[in-house]
Amino acid sequence: MTPDRAETQPPAAVEVPERPTLDGLEQKWSEQWERDGCYRFDRSAPRERVFSIDTPPPTVSGSLHVGHVFSYTHTDAVARYQRMRGKAVFYPIGWDDNGLPTERRVQNHFGVRCDPSVAYDPDFTPPAEPSEKEPVSISRPNFVELCLRLTETDERAFEELWRGLGLSVDWSMTYTTIGAHAQRISQRSFLGLLERGEAYQLEAPTLWDVDFQTAVAQAELEDRERPGAMNRVRFRDADGEAEALIETTRPELIPACVALLAHPDDERQRELVGSEVLTPLFGTRVPVLTHPLVDPEKGTGLVMVCTFGDLTDVVWWRELALPVRSVLGLDGRLADVPWGSAGWESQDVERARRDYAELRGRTINQARRRILELLQQAGEIVGEPTQVTRAVKFFEKGERPVEIVTSRQWFIRTMAHRDALLARGRELEWHPPYMRARYEDWVNGLTGDWCVSRQRFFGVPFPLWYPLDANGAVLYDEPIPAREEQLPVDPSTDVPDGYTSEQRGQPGGFAGDPDVMDTWATSSLTPQIAGHTAGAAGSGEDDELFAKVFPMDVRPQAHDIIRTWLFSTILRSHLDYDVLPWRNAAISGWVLDPDRKKMSKSKGNVVTPMHLLEEYGADAVRYWAANGRPGTDTAFDAQQMKVGRRLAVKLLNASKFVLADLPCEGERSEVGQLSNPLDRAMIARLGAVVADATSSFEQFDYARALERVESFFWWYCDYYLELVKGRRYDTDATASVSRALRRSLSIFQRLLAPFLPFVCEEVWSWWQEGSVHRASWPEAAELQAAYGEAKTADAELEDTALAVTADVLKEVRKAKSQARRPMRAPVTRVVVHDSAQRVGALELGAEDLRQAGSIETVVAVVADEFAVEVELALQSTD
């Protein structure tokens, strides 16, 4: 029950600047915080006092935009709240620099190309004049070094912005997803999955981007609307009598056709089902089968199955045990195929070769145009093509539709764990709760295990080698895993145990796995990376730290990456630790442009934050961000930043007023009792605001907390401060109000500190020791206790007194405003009509009201309806 020191202890000295200003506060205080280690994680804290945050590592590719500022501010407000609650806040940050965007930039910037077969050159320097046309081939480690060099610059700029925004992260714990530490943890987790059979290698149809020439995962796909042409194509039976019509938007895949399908109940196709037909032009014999997934309402009711046109083809191919007849090369061009040989039989091999020669080597679009001409000439197109718009699947970073090709890839099992993952989703506390639906949709919609291998370079390599047999063929089924002590390894330069580097690529020797992992395969381990998950002695990992921070308290992130980052992190934690990686998921929305469109570089509507920070100040930008409710998208509106700036300025001035050194105040050290009813009522109301803000923050609803605090603070400035000014300047009456003012000011400064850290630190420093950000969060109960120092029985009456006094003051102001008189214009008489209870309460605040309104006499009359008559003094007496 000891009242907070900050509220009761008279500080040795109060120093209020003559003209308080927001200018320069960002630099002043961020430097001070850094010097004092204000946000350093306290490792000595016991687990129950730790609050750990699995901060999103932003992708380092160019610049941050307001969306980042938005969601990171939400997290920071919560972090600051928890810190003030006495928690040791574990709040690291990382940079996600591993991945394709960086790779592309490095290639162009330095004029290099990664060739994993090239040996590492420790003395390599990039060409002085980069040539995009003739890039220099360099080893993967050299390439990674250049990537690191380029991202380092960006990361410094990011850090500067974050510091300017006032994020209270512990900068001593920064990590990167391509750094040795992250690689080691990522590789070790993978090896564990491999050992337990949760990771496996398979040659199978996989989603493929033909430009990047890499496998991609289901989670990285997006739909884009594209125009296309629907063509009706004729297949005939071997006698040329019966015919089968199909509709397709992808005629170039006809040479890859392996079957036609109808719905089992489709009477129209009854004759054809069970027979065989020939593909047009190529004369390949394909069966007509049935499958329940065929929609008889679509097209002709018959559908062509190709290996592979889309994901449905894969389903049909697998379930009906159809052969593979693949025409598409990894480069997105039609490959050479051996017409006439096994699997490529034809009724007319010469014709098949001749027609296919027209397609071979062409891109998909070129081949499509050409085959339509050939089909037209052959008379196998029926009717006119119809123009359609349909959704086509793209790799989210890609420029051409994804294709499905057969290749050898690594997978992590997801399908076998679906029920467990759904249960994890229900175990997690979602803020807001409805966001869980997105997760469940995603898990329920999974169609296959997670393909984690990428045929790229700037990523974490698979820590594996393979033996080569006497003929130099790779023995994929006998991978040689790295030992844990070796990690991280780069199998393109490191050598497995029992081999020498001369044996690389030689018959009887070894070969490194050439691929890198999906960026999410490493990002999904951020709790382990940031928390330095337990590992082998001497590995730099840290059992004690990890046990203190994991599982983490909260994962903050935006809703668009629930299916990727959130999902994969739950998966990995489930597989490796059999727990949720965090207790709470705090999902933030997006910043949309003023037309409510998603910001994107291609639309050119991206707002960058630097100039906003300069123009409005960090606190104002943070204010705008903190107004975005959890999970809710917000249209960008610079007006809101003005509002935040106004709030910050108001706090400066209100603090100056409260702390003003008035000669009439008497001995400052004398701590007065709250003897005045209005003072007590205000403190009681403030207690309710504290309770509200606290419970909102406990639910991660920073926006609600801000709203409550802010609106009460404005009421406090507009009404309470004005009402009590008279007593404030009156030596005999000042004790109670002075105490109420100091007490409330201390609380406001702390309540606003999570949102406006700079201005709050500034005004705190005028009269308190230490940082406001390490001060204790106000306790509602404590304020109620303060009320208890006086009589509590009249609490309700006193609250009414505050209400009615403020209501009358408003009416007096209105009268003056309508009379176009200044607010200090004298009033000879005010007659208040109100209920008996309110009239009685008014008595308690009448003196303050008289002072605040320059009123000579206040008369109260009991009445049914509230009304106020204001008699202004004659202007001449002014």
Next chain:
RNA sequence: GGGCGCGUAGCUCAGUGGGAGAGCGCUCGCUUCACACGCGAGAGGUCGCAGGUUCGAAACCCGCCGCGCCCACCA
């Protein structure tokens, strides 16, 4: 096609059973001793539409319309 969210003043948004609100913008007024980066006042809304529950609905239920997002085996 399925799911989720949203629809309240010109704009951005609070408000989940009992007075329709805030800020910005707009209009008018005020050099008031914390603050002109200010203060005070005002105008402005059939709370998407239509039913239902209830003494009472912006809120709860049903349907519809519109917008956004997510998901889907879009031939």
